[in-house]
Amino acid sequence: MMRKSFFLVLMVLSLIVRGEDGSRLWLRYDPLSAEKAAEVDQNILHIHADMTKPSLAAGVEELQKAISGFTGRVVPHSTRLQHRSVVMVVGGSRLAGRLGLNAELQAMHRDGFIIRPMVRNRQSYLVIASPTQVGVLYGVFHLIRSIKIDEFSSELTVKSEPKFDVRILNHWDNLNGTVERGYAGRSIWLWNELPGILSPRYKKYARANASVGINAMTPNNVNADPLILSREYLYKVQALANVFRPYGVRMYLSINFASPMVLGGLPTADPLAPAVRQWWIDKVNEIYQMIPDFGGFLVKANSEGQPGPLDFGRTHVDGANMIAEALKPHGGIVMWRAFVYEPDGIDRAKEAYLEFVPYDGQYHPNVTIQAKSGPVDFQPREPFSPIFNGLRKTGVTVEVQITQEYTGWSDHLVYLGLQNAEMLKSETYAFGPGSTVARMTDGSLIPGRVSAFAGVANIGQDANWTGHHFGQANWYAFGRQGWDHTLCPEKIADEWIRQTFTSDPAFREPVREMMMSSLETVIDYMMPLGLHHIFAWDHHYGPEPWCYVPGARPDWLPRYYHQATKEGIGFNRTRTGSGAVDQYEQPLADKFNNLETTPEIFLLWFHHVPWDHKMNSGKTLWDEMAHIYQRGVDSVRSFQKTWDRMEPFVDAERFRHVQSRLRTQIRSAVWWRDAVMLYFQTYSRMPIPLHLERPINDLEYYKQIKLPYLHHN
Numbered sequence: 001m002m003r004k005s006f007f008l009v010l011m012v013l014s015l016i017v018r019g020e021d022g023s024r025l026w027l028r029y030d031p032l033s034a035e036k037a038a039e040v041d042q043n044i045l046h047i048h049a050d051m052t053k054p055s056l057a058a059g060v061e062e063l064q065k066a067i068s069g070f071t072g073r074v075v076p077h078s079t080r081l082q083h084r085s086v087v088m089v090v091g092g093s094r095l096a097g098r099l100g101l102n103a104e105l106q107a108m109h110r111d112g113f114i115i116r117p118m119v120r121n122r123q124s125y126l127v128i129a130s131p132t133q134v135g136v137l138y139g140v141f142h143l144i145r146s147i148k149i150d151e152f153s154s155e156l157t158v159k160s161e162p163k164f165d166v167r168i169l170n171h172w173d174n175l176n177g178t179v180e181r182g183y184a185g186r187s188i189w190l191w192n193e194l195p196g197i198l199s200p201r202y203k204k205y206a207r208a209n210a211s212v213g214i215n216a217m218t219p220n221n222v223n224a225d226p227l228i229l230s231r232e233y234l235y236k237v238q239a240l241a242n243v244f245r246p247y248g249v250r251m252y253l254s255i256n257f258a259s260p261m262v263l264g265g266l267p268t269a270d271p272l273a274p275a276v277r278q279w280w281i282d283k284v285n286e287i288y289q290m291i292p293d294f295g296g297f298l299v300k301a302n303s304e305g306q307p308g309p310l311d312f313g314r315t316h317v318d319g320a321n322m323i324a325e326a327l328k329p330h331g332g333i334v335m336w337r338a339f340v341y342e343p344d345g346i347d348r349a350k351e352a353y354l355e356f357v358p359y360d361g362q363y364h365p366n367v368t369i370q371a372k373s374g375p376v377d378f379q380p381r382e383p384f385s386p387i388f389n390g391l392r393k394t395g396v397t398v399e400v401q402i403t404q405e406y407t408g409w410s411d412h413l414v415y416l417g418l419q420n421a422e423m424l425k426s427e428t429y430a431f432g433p434g435s436t437v438a439r440m441t442d443g444s445l446i447p448g449r450v451s452a453f454a455g456v457a458n459i460g461q462d463a464n465w466t467g468h469h470f471g472q473a474n475w476y477a478f479g480r481q482g483w484d485h486t487l488c489p490e491k492i493a494d495e496w497i498r499q500t501f502t503s504d505p506a507f508r509e510p511v512r513e514m515m516m517s518s519l520e521t522v523i524d525y526m527m528p529l530g531l532h533h534i535f536a537w538d539h540h541y542g543p544e545p546w547c548y549v550p551g552a553r554p555d556w557l558p559r560y561y562h563q564a565t566k567e568g569i570g571f572n573r574t575r576t577g578s579g580a581v582d583q584y585e586q587p588l589a590d591k592f593n594n595l596e597t598t599p600e601i602f603l604l605w606f607h608h609v610p611w612d613h614k615m616n617s618g619k620t621l622w623d624e625m626a627h628i629y630q631r632g633v634d635s636v637r638s639f640q641k642t643w644d645r646m647e648p649f650v651d652a653e654r655f656r657h658v659q660s661r662l663r664t665q666i667r668s669a670v671w672w673r674d675a676v677m678l679y680f681q682t683y684s685r686m687p688i689p690l691h692l693e694r695p696i697n698d699l700e701y702y703k704q705i706k707l708p709y710l711h712h713n
């Protein structure tokens with residue numbers, strides 16, 4: 001009794017000292033209800049694992065930490081198999097043989113795991129087994145999660161395998177500590193301190209990734225500083241890789257295509273020049289000597305001013321294959337980005353397809369073409385990029401954006417698990433029905449190629465890692481969807497809420513509902529009906545559909561995208577316009593080509609539509625827009641009300657933090673609604689329906705908002 005109350009006092013004290021800053025993410029191991037604690041206490045008395053294996057040792061540490069947090073009891077590690085043990089088993093080991101698991105494990109994905117109750121000699125165990133140590137660690141995290149979300153029992157039986165082989169976070173972090181499009185403070189990589197000083201955050205980061213199955217990362221921006229490949233920086237990279245290794249997070253690097261010139265002093269970076277090819281071979285060998293399990297390179301070439309093979313009269317295939325050849329002997333891969341567009345093109349949405357699809361079949365098998373999910377640029381809503389139905393013999397990777405560059409930064413509550421799911425389950429028809437974007441990229445339909453899912457990270461130095469507490473859900477969901485893209489986003493949100501806040505239905509249900517409507521909400525108040533890229537210049541936070549910057553590339557200006565005139569609005573991508581519809585497979589091409597059959601969510605993406613066009617609701621296009629913008633604003637107001645009702649269930653610190661951000665979000669939503677409607681009204685000349693809210697400022701006011709210093713770091 002004494003011990004118990006002492007333990008409780010310690011817990012409370014540590015909470016007061018630590019505060020509830022969100023730093024524990026979804027890995028919060030707080031005391032369970034007596035009933036749940038008893039269930040754990042009865043079933044998990046010991047842990048048995050080969051502690052010489054680093055990932056198993058990490059698994060034991062994690063499980064001990066979790067259970068002592070849940071029940072106040074330290075579960076001992078035991079070198080013998082004992083009754084009611086959690087037993088960690090790696091395929092091929094003597095133990096796996098004794099338990100008769102080898103054949104089953106051999107047939108599994110290397111990261112997959114099974115959790116299964118087993119009885120041997122009248123002793124019962126809960127076995128966590130995988131072909132690899134890291135797979136066992138994934139199983140441990142699964143077990144911990146199931147305790148938190150009430151799925152645990154002595155009969156827990158699971159078999160789980162990832163859908164994508166590479167589940168990778170791309171950090172857009174610069175070596176000087178700033179983060180491109182980062183809204184959670186400065187970079188977590190303290191390059192100046194490395195390799196000598198290892199921030200405790202590195203291990204926490206790796207552990208959080210492992211808990212959701214993320215197994216790869218690039219620490220540096222795709223606008224890559226060549227310095228990353230210098231010997232000096234490779235030592236720093238190596239130090240990070242060593243911390244990540246037990247957690248199964250493999251190191252990849254973003255590289256600058258001109259590195260042989262900048263670092264190597266060569267006169268060219270021409271991918272066909274023998275000296276250049278040798279430079280890459282030598283550099284890759286050097287890296288593998290330092291980091292034997294190095295994953296490969298991510299390359300942004302000939303895009304937004306980055307150097308690339310086109311600068312030397314070569315193609316993307318020449319560039320990608322040259323680097324792939326250097327990596328191949330080591331089993332490394334090249335993730336070659338397809339985010340390319342030229343200022344003179346007639347339709348930016350068509351360009352990646354035009355540049356990459358003609359070479360289908362020529363890329364080496366260890367190359368994957370990494371394309372943003374939509375054809376333009378991470379807008380609140382886009383149709384899927386047609387490159388996913390164009391490339392049929394090449395590995396293709398979907399890149400999603402976890403950081404909220406175009407969805408209100410870390411100020412707005414937007415659950416992106418929904419956006420990922422919408423993209424991944426889009427039907428491309430490339431090989432007939434069932435050819436979803438997920439199956440075109442996970443290796444099911446194009447076997448023998450790289451299978452990967454990439455996300456641009458939203459992580460920074462902020463105590464809560466992601467700026468907004470609900471931004472954590474986007475990191476979490478990315479990992480869970482990379483593991484299993486068939487998981488429903490609602491289930492993922494529910495899991496996250498239960499682990500991060502509470503399982504109490506009075507909290508969980510309304511908050512889940514809020515998350516589930518949050519994507520539609522941001523689309524409503526920013527860019528509904530297929531509108532896109534009417535963002536303010538450079539910062540991409542607020543609206544600036546009127547934006548004009550003398551001398552700027554036309555495809556960096558909103559007019560290029562909305563094309564508003566007195567007659568109507570929208571980008572004509574049909575056969576009478578840019579013809580982008582024909583980059584889609586039938587029946588989609590015809591469907592998008594026809595105004596009547598185009599889903600209204602993509603109306604202005606594919607069509608230039610008269611202001612008085614009759615919508616499905618019976619309203620004119622103009623009235624419909626007015627209603628939708630208002631709906632978005634109303635919805636954010638309802639989020640505020642929902643959240644305020646949640647006060648009794650949340651610690652004061654996180655409660656106020658989210659509350660203050662919802663206030664910012666409603667101000668932004670009103671700004672968006674007013675600015676966009678007032679601006680387009682100068683074309684439509686139609687009134688805002690009288691029963692809707694009136695704008696609170698005039699257009700001139702909104703035009704003055706410039707936010708020149710609107711950068712979070």
Ligand code: GCW
Nearest residue numbers: 172180181222223300339377
């Ligand atoms: O969305 C745009 C961003 C750039 C980014 C680029 C890219 C890293 O505005 O900041 O650069 O995309 O994806 O390469």
